[in-house]
Amino acid sequence: MILAIDLGNTTISLAMVGRGGILQLGKMDTVLAPAVFKRKLRAILSKSRKSSAAISSIVICSVVPGATPTLVSFLKKEFRQRILVVGRDIKVPMANRYRHPRQVGQDRLVGAFASWMIY
DSSP states (O other), X not given: OEEEEEEOSSEEEEEEEETTEEXXXXXXXXXXXXXXXXXXXXXXXXXXXXXXXXXXXXXXXXXXXXXXXXXXXXXXXXXXXXXXXXXXXXXXXXXXXXXXXXXXXXXXXXXXXXXXXXX
């Protein structure tokens, strides 16, 4: 079971992904205040403690570099699982031929790659 987290500019989405499919855990506003961030994240994750025990790794796709370290630190303490960040630990195996490649977020690269793989 993988805990997948999409850390966007306005919303953070969390889902458990496994052989049985995708179980959406919840969404929250992207809040940069660490105390609020941690409290909201704990509330979402506490609803799925049974599933949380089966997590083998955590994958984060973030377009908010300032919030990523706070999220990684929190998850390391809560789960003690391997945490992979798209762009740092996982490279999207697709050429980014955009004129200004840094303007394309990891979320869009992952979405484009998934579309390419599916269709």
